[in-house]
Amino acid sequence: MSSVAPAVEPAAPGRASGLSATFEHVRYVLGENRVTAFAFGLLIIILFAAIFGPYIVPYDPLASDTAAALKPPSAAHWFGTDQLGRDIFSRVIVATRLDTFIAVASVALVFLMGGLAGIAAGYFGGWTDRIVGRIADTIMAFPLFVLAMGIVAALGNTVQNIIIATAIVNFPLYARVARAEANVRRNAGFVQAARLSGNGEARILLVHILPNIMPIMIVQMSLTMGYAILNAAGLSFIGLGVRPPTAEWGIMVAEGATFMVSGEWWIALFPGLALMIAVFCFNLLGDGLRDIVDPQRRT
Amino acid sequence: IWSAAKADARSETLLIVSESGPNNLDIHGVGTNVPGYEVSWNCYDRLISHEMKSGPGGVPYYDRDKFKPELAEDMNVGDMSVTFKLKKNAKFHDGAPVTAKDVKWSLDRAVSVGGFPTFQMGAGSLTKTEQFVVVDDNTVRIDFAKKDRLTIPDLAVIVPCVVNSELVKKNATEKDPWGLEYTKQQTAGSGAYKVVKWTAGTEVVMERNDAWVGGPLPKVKRVVWRMVPQAGNRRALLERGDADISYDLPNKDFVELKDNVKLNIVSVPYSNGVQYIGMNVKIAPFDNVKVREAVACAIPYQKIMDAVLFGLAKPMFGAAADKATEVAWPQPTKYFTDIARAKALLAEAGYPNGFETTLSFDLGFAGVNEPLCVLVQESLAQIGIKTTINKIPGANWRTELNKKVLPLYTNVFSGWLDYPEYFFIWCYDGKNSIFNTMSYQSKAMDEFIAGAVDAAAVGNTAKYDADVKGFVDLAFKDIPRIPLYQPYVNVAMQKNVSGYQYWFHRRLDYRALVKA
Amino acid sequence: MLTMIGKRLMFAIPSLIGVVIVTFLLTRALPGDPAAYFAGPAASKEAIEQIRKKLGFDKPLIEQFFRYTNDLAHGDFGTSLTTGQPVATEIRNRLPASAELTLLGLIVSITIAIPLGVLAATRPGSWIDHLCRVTTTAGVSLPVFFTGLVLVYVFYFRLGWSPAPLGRLDVFYSAPAHVSGLYLIDALIARDFETFRSALSQLILPAATLAIFSLAPIARMTRASMLAVLASDFVRTARASGLSPSTVIVTYAFRNAMLPVITTLSMVFSFLLGANVLVEKVFAWPGIGSYAVEALISSDFAPVQGFVLTMAVMYVLLNLFIDILYGVIDPRVRLEG
Amino acid sequence: MTAQPLLDVHDLTIEFTTRRGIVKAVQHVNISVAKGETLGIVGESGSGKSVTSYAVMRILDRAGRIAEGSVMFSGIDVKAASENEMRDLRGREISMIFQNPRAALNPIRKVGDQIEDVLRQHVQSAASDRGEKAIEALEQVKIARPRERYHAYPFELSGGMCQRVVIALALACNPQLLIADEPTTGLDVTTQKAVMDLIVELTKRRHMSTILITHDLGLAAAYCDRVVVMEKGRVVETAKSADIFARPEHPYTRKLMRATPRIGVSLRDLLPEEEVALSSASPRLRGEADARSAAGEGDSPQTALAETAPHPDPLPAGGERKQKPLLLVEKLVKEYPRQGAGALLSKLFSRKPPVEAEVFRAVDGISFTVGHGESVGLVGESGCGKSTTSMMVMRLLDQSSGRIAFDGEEIGAILPQAFARLPQRKSIQMVFQDPTDSLNPRFTAARAIADPIMQLGNIRGRDALRARCEELAGLVGLPVNLLDRFPHQLSGGQKARVGIARAIALHPKLVILDEPTAALDVSVQAIVLNLLQDLKASMGMSYLFVSHDLNVVRLLCDRVIVMRAGRIVEHGSSERVLGDPQDGYTKELLTAIPHPPLPV
Numbered sequence A: 001m002s003s004v005a006p007a008v009e010p011a012a013p014g015r016a017s018g019l020s021a022t023f024e025h026v027r028y029v030l031g032e033n034r035v036t037a038f039a040f041g042l043l044i045i046i047l048f049a050a051i052f053g054p055y056i057v058p059y060d061p062l063a064s065d066t067a068a069a070l071k072p073p074s075a076a077h078w079f080g081t082d083q084l085g086r087d088i089f090s091r092v093i094v095a096t097r098l099d100t101f102i103a104v105a106s107v108a109l110v111f112l113m114g115g116l117a118g119i120a121a122g123y124f125g126g127w128t129d130r131i132v133g134r135i136a137d138t139i140m141a142f143p144l145f146v147l148a149m150g151i152v153a154a155l156g157n158t159v160q161n162i163i164i165a166t167a168i169v170n171f172p173l174y175a176r177v178a179r180a181e182a183n184v185r186r187n188a189g190f191v192q193a194a195r196l197s198g199n200g201e202a203r204i205l206l207v208h209i210l211p212n213i214m215p216i217m218i219v220q221m222s223l224t225m226g227y228a229i230l231n232a233a234g235l236s237f238i239g240l241g242v243r244p245p246t247a248e249w250g251i252m253v254a255e256g257a258t259f260m261v262s263g264e265w266w267i268a269l270f271p272g273l274a275l276m277i278a279v280f281c282f283n284l285l286g287d288g289l290r291d292i293v294d295p296q297r298r299t
Numbered sequence B: 001i002w003s004a005a006k007a008d009a010r011s012e013t014l015l016i017v018s019e020s021g022p023n024n025l026d027i028h029g030v031g032t033n034v035p036g037y038e039v040s041w042n043c044y045d046r047l048i049s050h051e052m053k054s055g056p057g058g059v060p061y062y063d064r065d066k067f068k069p070e071l072a073e074d075m076n077v078g079d080m081s082v083t084f085k086l087k088k089n090a091k092f093h094d095g096a097p098v099t100a101k102d103v104k105w106s107l108d109r110a111v112s113v114g115g116f117p118t119f120q121m122g123a124g125s126l127t128k129t130e131q132f133v134v135v136d137d138n139t140v141r142i143d144f145a146k147k148d149r150l151t152i153p154d155l156a157v158i159v160p161c162v163v164n165s166e167l168v169k170k171n172a173t174e175k176d177p178w179g180l181e182y183t184k185q186q187t188a189g190s191g192a193y194k195v196v197k198w199t200a201g202t203e204v205v206m207e208r209n210d211a212w213v214g215g216p217l218p219k220v221k222r223v224v225w226r227m228v229p230q231a232g233n234r235r236a237l238l239e240r241g242d243a244d245i246s247y248d249l250p251n252k253d254f255v256e257l258k259d260n261v262k263l264n265i266v267s268v269p270y271s272n273g274v275q276y277i278g279m280n281v282k283i284a285p286f287d288n289v290k291v292r293e294a295v296a297c298a299i300p301y302q303k304i305m306d307a308v309l310f311g312l313a314k315p316m317f318g319a320a321a322d323k324a325t326e327v328a329w330p331q332p333t334k335y336f337t338d339i340a341r342a343k344a345l346l347a348e349a350g351y352p353n354g355f356e357t358t359l360s361f362d363l364g365f366a367g368v369n370e371p372l373c374v375l376v377q378e379s380l381a382q383i384g385i386k387t388t389i390n391k392i393p394g395a396n397w398r399t400e401l402n403k404k405v406l407p408l409y410t411n412v413f414s415g416w417l418d419y420p421e422y423f424f425i426w427c428y429d430g431k432n433s434i435f436n437t438m439s440y441q442s443k444a445m446d447e448f449i450a451g452a453v454d455a456a457a458v459g460n461t462a463k464y465d466a467d468v469k470g471f472v473d474l475a476f477k478d479i480p481r482i483p484l485y486q487p488y489v490n491v492a493m494q495k496n497v498s499g500y501q502y503w504f505h506r507r508l509d510y511r512a513l514v515k516a
Numbered sequence C: 001m002l003t004m005i006g007k008r009l010m011f012a013i014p015s016l017i018g019v020v021i022v023t024f025l026l027t028r029a030l031p032g033d034p035a036a037y038f039a040g041p042a043a044s045k046e047a048i049e050q051i052r053k054k055l056g057f058d059k060p061l062i063e064q065f066f067r068y069t070n071d072l073a074h075g076d077f078g079t080s081l082t083t084g085q086p087v088a089t090e091i092r093n094r095l096p097a098s099a100e101l102t103l104l105g106l107i108v109s110i111t112i113a114i115p116l117g118v119l120a121a122t123r124p125g126s127w128i129d130h131l132c133r134v135t136t137t138a139g140v141s142l143p144v145f146f147t148g149l150v151l152v153y154v155f156y157f158r159l160g161w162s163p164a165p166l167g168r169l170d171v172f173y174s175a176p177a178h179v180s181g182l183y184l185i186d187a188l189i190a191r192d193f194e195t196f197r198s199a200l201s202q203l204i205l206p207a208a209t210l211a212i213f214s215l216a217p218i219a220r221m222t223r224a225s226m227l228a229v230l231a232s233d234f235v236r237t238a239r240a241s242g243l244s245p246s247t248v249i250v251t252y253a254f255r256n257a258m259l260p261v262i263t264t265l266s267m268v269f270s271f272l273l274g275a276n277v278l279v280e281k282v283f284a285w286p287g288i289g290s291y292a293v294e295a296l297i298s299s300d301f302a303p304v305q306g307f308v309l310t311m312a313v314m315y316v317l318l319n320l321f322i323d324i325l326y327g328v329i330d331p332r333v334r335l336e337g
Numbered sequence D: 001m002t003a004q005p006l007l008d009v010h011d012l013t014i015e016f017t018t019r020r021g022i023v024k025a026v027q028h029v030n031i032s033v034a035k036g037e038t039l040g041i042v043g044e045s046g047s048g049k050s051v052t053s054y055a056v057m058r059i060l061d062r063a064g065r066i067a068e069g070s071v072m073f074s075g076i077d078v079k080a081a082s083e084n085e086m087r088d089l090r091g092r093e094i095s096m097i098f099q100n101p102r103a104a105l106n107p108i109r110k111v112g113d114q115i116e117d118v119l120r121q122h123v124q125s126a127a128s129d130r131g132e133k134a135i136e137a138l139e140q141v142k143i144a145r146p147r148e149r150y151h152a153y154p155f156e157l158s159g160g161m162c163q164r165v166v167i168a169l170a171l172a173c174n175p176q177l178l179i180a181d182e183p184t185t186g187l188d189v190t191t192q193k194a195v196m197d198l199i200v201e202l203t204k205r206r207h208m209s210t211i212l213i214t215h216d217l218g219l220a221a222a223y224c225d226r227v228v229v230m231e232k233g234r235v236v237e238t239a240k241s242a243d244i245f246a247r248p249e250h251p252y253t254r255k256l257m258r259a260t261p262r263i264g265v266s267l268r269d270l271l272p273e274e275e276v277a278l279s280s281a282s283p284r285l286r287g288e289a290d291a292r293s294a295a296g297e298g299d300s301p302q303t304a305l306a307e308t309a310p311h312p313d314p315l316p317a318g319g320e321r322k323q324k325p326l327l328l329v330e331k332l333v334k335e336y337p338r339q340g341a342g343a344l345l346s347k348l349f350s351r352k353p354p355v356e357a358e359v360f361r362a363v364d365g366i367s368f369t370v371g372h373g374e375s376v377g378l379v380g381e382s383g384c385g386k387s388t389t390s391m392m393v394m395r396l397l398d399q400s401s402g403r404i405a406f407d408g409e410e411i412g413a414i415l416p417q418a419f420a421r422l423p424q425r426k427s428i429q430m431v432f433q434d435p436t437d438s439l440n441p442r443f444t445a446a447r448a449i450a451d452p453i454m455q456l457g458n459i460r461g462r463d464a465l466r467a468r469c470e471e472l473a474g475l476v477g478l479p480v481n482l483l484d485r486f487p488h489q490l491s492g493g494q495k496a497r498v499g500i501a502r503a504i505a506l507h508p509k510l511v512i513l514d515e516p517t518a519a520l521d522v523s524v525q526a527i528v529l530n531l532l533q534d535l536k537a538s539m540g541m542s543y544l545f546v547s548h549d550l551n552v553v554r555l556l557c558d559r560v561i562v563m564r565a566g567r568i569v570e571h572g573s574s575e576r577v578l579g580d581p582q583d584g585y586t587k588e589l590l591t592a593i594p595h596p597p598l599p600v
């Protein structure tokens, strides 16, 4: 019976059923806002490179060819070659996967830590709130980048530790946003109603509050994704990045920086551009998502 | 827009840029770093120094065997002692005369403070304060503990510098009897320059000591030494003519700057220095000599020379198969890149499918080490050895080496005293010094080394030559470390700067520099 | 007001304690061995052990911690291994350099971002709005070190417009007499305009680098909060009362919109202090950021601890300042305090 | 009124460009206001009242524009005037008072300064005596101690005082036309009356014209000379207010008028004529009959109920079990810590338990009962503790002291967290004040209704659940095809039904209704109230009905409890309390209600 129900209703404005309405809305926002549509396009390219990158690149990103070292961009090497004659185009493309992985993984991790802690703090208040708040305050009091450096330096510079460090550094941000959102909802009518319906506290938190906070959190995630990439790049720049010869944008920029003055601009420029485009894309997308999620809050 | 006075100041000031600066102005201090040596060398005097000769490419190069007086007026070598008469008009920066008491106090200090200075003194068999005797106000005698041909040269290195003992004692405390805290922050010597301002990590400003008697009055009045961490910026500064000298630039920059008509580039090989790949012979599978040989055959030597060093180094590989071993160090091995042979050797050693290990390097020298390791990694992968590259921050590098747990790594060693046996004592002797990072132990090796040392002391040339050839051959046969190349010291200067001299410590000697 | 300050400071104490503990543990977890470092290149194992003992690193962690906090309580931050100087002195010497740079960066950023945000908010959806969004986002998307390097390359190396990236002053100028430690201000006090110009020209590129990075959050927040305020009832009332657009925007909308922006500023400042670390490295800036990086890379405990603690205290003070500012603007907060 | 009117709106059409295309918010509207006249604009939410007034002042949103027609104000063409001319007009000639006075004032600017801003803009006084003028303006609106208030910030004033400041602001420059857009919503009934009287007095004295926008027909009729009725962007009727109740011409006006709760009518009378007929046959209401037939369901709700209801014996109101009440509340107290920094600081510094003075009693020892099948009204002005009381009874909030017995069992001692899992939870349910806020935005209507059943009910399986949801939807008259919608896709009345369906899903014995119609339009309110009435009759539930609208309570409740500042001031049967109030406060409440003229 329920399956026929939506068909009965004529598609009056604003009354389209859930999914298609969302889709409509997304399409509207993308249509209205060219910039977001553009970011969306970029995201697709980035995801494509991350997934298929290793299979489509013309050269092995790790293979050196000292005879062809430091060649400027050409038909054979679109982005030129680096000191060891590795193809920069291939390296930039292949690095997409690692960099997006670092971004996604650290964001997922901080969402699990900060997001949940923040929601619990906002919802339960009291001691939970105080403890989570104190932790967030303490982390905030650190110069964040230096904290990330410290963590990576202490734990060792592996991808895993870079992810952990980035997640920890973002903890306060997530905890605060989640806390604020949960706090305004803790006494909302629908939460009271859920209590009346016999939902336990944990269930209210996870089933009723969390999904309502998700949109805001997704925006937050998109924005911090960019920050995660920048953070990893910064760590690489001071020598705490992933291990060579792994292709990673930050490392490539840092290595290329030495060559900039001597005229081999392409070594730093292309990874730098890739880095910038990715961060740019995530940032714009975050803005766009905010539009979709909550047009009032657009910034 | 320069005012006239500023332009004047500019012509009399030398602006040096480098990556890092001193952490201590006194070489006797605890943990003084390499840039600190430069301050010590220019601001303190020693009793004697070396003469110059013409080195590779016509660059003035210190003469290992010839000494010239610095604070001493003359040197009188006896059978078991050496006597120095001090220059009468020598004065410290504060005007106090340099006396025999100061010299003894300084040498006592060097052998007493522990750590590196004491150790370096020991390399010349200078270990006890009793060896330093004040004969009169102007005369010092140094007694030999035993016959050692390194004793006199060791008096010309940086460590046995002469310190203003009265001034430092005034500032010493009970806890710090040698006044190390005081000399850490200011120079108290009689050298050609004195530090007038030091901001750690930022700049050192030195001014000429016009009353210097250690040699001809230097031409440069003022030296400003700035730390510029970014190599690109250092190059930019040079190319734009803002900096006068930079000496730690990537090799590539030096190669390219050679073509720059406005600049003057000097490249000189490190004396007694080698960059090598080390393998810990106590850790499987590197305990197997065949594995070590296989690795030696798999190193992409020429690629490293080209892509990493841009030709600015002396190859230490690929000597002709029939070439006789020389009585010299360093000298090339007979290894060259031969993947097929490497594979065969590895199979013979029982690792036909290779193995996994880590390849470590010092992040402080990442510019060279990183591409080098990436090339080595790639090449080793071809014979089945999978390596993970492990970057170790400079400060921890020594700690890690000390633990002797790194299976495979690259490093440079170079000895101040340019004698083969000096190098081998450090790096190959069974006494297992910290520079014997491979934990290599061999009775035969120890005998060759001891033999050479003794032969040198008594001047037995034939025995000496045989022993040197013996230990070099053995080192190449057992191959615990694979020499790659002899690095170059590269210095880039503006065309109007001249007078560069190469010293064993490889730091700048301002005293000879001239800015036109 | 005073009670509010007291309250704020009291609330900050637990975080500061947290910071001290975390940094202590973090630095101890660093891989280096300061004893080996101190012992020098050719030291034996025994010599290293001896130095370890002398430095107190052989003691259990708890004891080391108490020693450290005890020293801290006496104002002793320890001594840096790499530079050999007492950390407190170094921080005191270097802090003004970082502060001058960060503040100038922030000021530049604010003077650009806030008008931009206001403009974008008054014309939402217009080209200026999109331009504001895209340019500021682009700014925050660039890794700061990359921006810095490119700026140096273009403006110093290629064009020669900017002086050599050699720190705070040209080699041939001497620092003005120390009053505030900020060269710009000190030079003005000393009426030494040549030095002022030199210091300013050295500051331009690094400050611009920081400003580019911090435009986005400020502009965005300004825009968002302006939009919200412009849509609020009291702005409508003001309009309906016929107040002139400038009065409406400045007196009514802008002052209210500033409240969340000020909160953002504290975030941005803390962010900039982090970014500073990289910028200082690029521009050979003798600030505390580059100092901390070097120390961290070489596992030099004392400077890292000193740096983090200084930063944490600054952060607390900054927040206090912002709270006070908030109170000045918003009477509701004042009353609560 | 033969002379040229002060304001003449002719054939006005206003369009908004929105995400869903162009919306015509107002179409072909004609309104005129004569000098000295008070005109009421009445209509339900969204009917275009505000937009019309914004157009008059030309302060429409960026997205809106006057598409057609003209607005003439004393000879000036508002549509064509320059922005400068308009600015002179606004505030000096025409001014406006908005709903929610607190939000209408700049929160961080002293009220005196805000008044001065207007004076300065319109050069109404020299700089020197501007302050005096502002104080004078405050005096005019009868604010006590105007000199002090001059320096006050809006947050330091009560809602009523804020509204007075807004009025002072609007009248500061002696405009000719005052537009008051729902000036009293959000205020207490007693304050409401004071404010309205003030506006009328001031405008009359100054011979000003007034437009009063409201959705309360009673209010309009009581204060206006003429009333304009708007529906869906169009004016459907214009009449003298004396006539409009007597001879409503347009069906919409009639509907509105009927739906307004007033003395001497029954709940049924509130419904539109055509639906009274329908509802007498079954409790189902308009929209639901056709929806159900579309869904292919034919059973009458009573039968459906009889099959599943655990309590199939509906009791008549005030039945024989009255002696043993369903709910017994005794000496219930709720204390909150007093807020503010003082309390916070003292908490930080002292370890002593908080002393008596530091707490605030929101509910101060009240006792009452609710019998089986009885409905009890709880009335009182905002902040008197009505919601707090209901929350405690619901076990959503812990009381400070006192006891609560439900159906003979003590439930007062059970902590709110523990109560969720007890069987009694099923028996006490609640319908919330704000239907939007009480629905999870991410749950469909069906999911929302099913939630209590899934947690506490014994129906398992998707299909069974679905069937039960549809059944409940049928009961509350919610078309089945709306069950798959999300809250934002439902209208206010529909959302209210979802909330009610959810509350009755478990056959509760007691339902607490916390101002269930406060957010709804009168006509929707009428329908919902009837629905509640019918459900109660068919399911034998008891109600505790919280409201501040005495007229509504009179219609729905058997007994009334009047609260003030946490205490009960009067209680008794509805007729008695509302017909013959004993307490002074109750009397005051009653007189404050604007009474529309009775229909003939």
Ligand SMILES: Nc1ncnc2c1ncn2[C@@H]1O[C@H](COP(=O)(O)OP(=O)(O)OP(=O)(O)O)[C@@H](O)[C@H]1O
Residues within 6 Å of the ligand: D016, D017, D018, D023, D025, D026, D043, D044, D045, D046, D047, D048, D049, D050, D051, D052, D061, D063, D064, D215
């Ligand atoms: N900025 C806007 N953009 C789009 N549509 C709008 C805008 N403002 C108002 N509307 C539409 O205009 C119509 C009339 O709105 P208006 O505010 O005049 O209603 P109202 O009669 O004042 O209702 P209420 O009693 O709720 O205040 C509504 O349907 C609304 O959706």
Ligand SMILES: Nc1ncnc2c1ncn2[C@@H]1O[C@H](COP(=O)(O)OP(=O)(O)OP(=O)(O)O)[C@@H](O)[C@H]1O
Residues within 6 Å of the ligand: D336, D337, D362, D380, D381, D382, D383, D384, D385, D386, D387, D388, D389, D548
């Ligand atoms: N959590 C709380 N902390 C402190 N005070 C509170 C809290 N909740 C309510 N109050 C106070 O208790 C009093 C009673 O509030 P309650 O919500 O019961 O009023 P109400 O009669 O329902 O009013 P309304 O008609 O506005 O809903 C109010 O003065 C309110 O400010």
Ligand SMILES: [Mg+2]
Residues within 6 Å of the ligand: D049, D050, D051, D181
């Ligand atoms: Mg309205």
Ligand SMILES: [Mg+2]
Residues within 6 Å of the ligand: D386, D387, D388
């Ligand atoms: Mg309430």
